[in-house]
Amino acid sequence: MAQSDTLRRTALSATLGPADYLRHLADFWNRRDLLWHMTVRHLRGQYKQSVLGYAWAFVNPLSQMIIMSFVFSTILRVPVPGDTPYPLFLFVGLVPWIFFSTALGSGTDSVTGAASLVTKVYFPREVLPTAAVLTKLVDLFFGFVILAILMAYYGRLPEATSYWFPLLFGIHLIFVLGLTYPLAALNLYFHDVRFLVGVALTLWFYLTPVIYPIDAVPEKYNWVFDLNPNALFINAYRRVILYGEDPELTRVLVGAAIAIITFLVGYWLFKKMEAGFADSI
């Protein structure tokens, strides 16, 4: 049973060298069973108490889509490239955006919300924000089900280039995780962080081409969108799903570079702060 004749250090330490980094990532990988159970727990908790249950996963994106379509295609008449109907154009961007914003929000609260666990038992804490983010994949899936119905309604098929989507979204997901980790950790020390995230998300929404096409942006502001991973990915989703164009390679590479750097730095910051979690709750 006990094979450890040499004493090992407890799991937490405030120092974090490159070797520790790899060890942490390996620990995390070894606890994927826990990640799975945590994700299921989040999911069950999310809708179980409500009358409509999982139907809420449809109601939220659908209602946003209807109201925004009305405002931006009937009242404001935002021009959309090609012959794509505005609701379709909007929805291909809106569904990933809703994923991004809800994942970031619930990820930020994930560690604070698990206070009683964090003070009792050690497990790699990144399981908590990761599970919170993965939970939102289910909503994303439902969003795409609505999109499929919408496309059928307009008599459109996804373009063949859609096979790019899983790769693009995979990179996008790495970015979301990398951003969520340090926010979840900081939220323990400063409870203001969750409110700041709310404000930042509102600003970010308007700086991302969700309701308008990227072509509508004046050229001198292009750099904002070239450095905004959400803009890069949402624009790429539209290209591959609606317009049958391959994603622009340089933009994908920039997005991937930002995503990977964000993940590595975010994870590192999270692990740096982890040692103080149980004392700060």
Add this chain to the structure above:
Amino acid sequence: MPTAFEPVEVDFRSVTKRFALREGHTLREYASYLVNRKPFANDFFALSDVSFSISRSEIVGIIGRNGSGKSTTLKLMAGVTAPSSGEVFVGGRVSPLIELGAGFHPDLTGRENVHLNGSILGMTSREIKEQYDAIVEFAELEEFIDTPVKRYSSGMYVRLGFAVAVHSNPEILLVDEVLSVGDSFFQEKSLAKMHEFRDAGVTVVVVSHSPPLIESFCERAIWLDHGRLVEDGPAKEVLDHYIHSQHEPHLV
């Protein structure tokens, strides 16, 4: 009884744990700290210079009043917090008995919670499947295992939590106050399980402010008061002194 040849499983070397007492966690407080340069925290020593070591297959009780540093000691053993100074060494897989509700989700059934709780304690899905029947049987919850745990009584909660913890193949089992919630029959069963553990080479640490509970489980007791180690020795002796001190608080 443990012998000198048993390897050390838990080792505290002049461990000090200092907490910053803060009112809340807002940026406004932090900003006022930056402006006034006044520390916005008062330090509080949960443990000061505590040293002891526990050998494999010992059953040790940690006793003390509220605020004596018992919970901090458990947290350090569980590895959820790091010492401010000194060193904590732990030799094996630690399974804390998670407090009521913490490792459970109220909306999930007992069955689902066994899987959740087991994986939190570091069991793989396969291990949980193998141990599942034994866990349910030990908890005596066969009838209610598919009921959401929010309908459970607190005793049922504890039984399920304890059952998962003892079946998680621990090398060091940390038992908190919660055990006193179970009825006497379940307590007896838990006691038997702990003795079985000791024979199998598992180390058990029980934390309580109740001398009878410690006395029924442990051979050795460590008495903490205000973060300092007062006495460490045979349970009966330490508990006698502890009970005595409760009547004459000025001596401590």
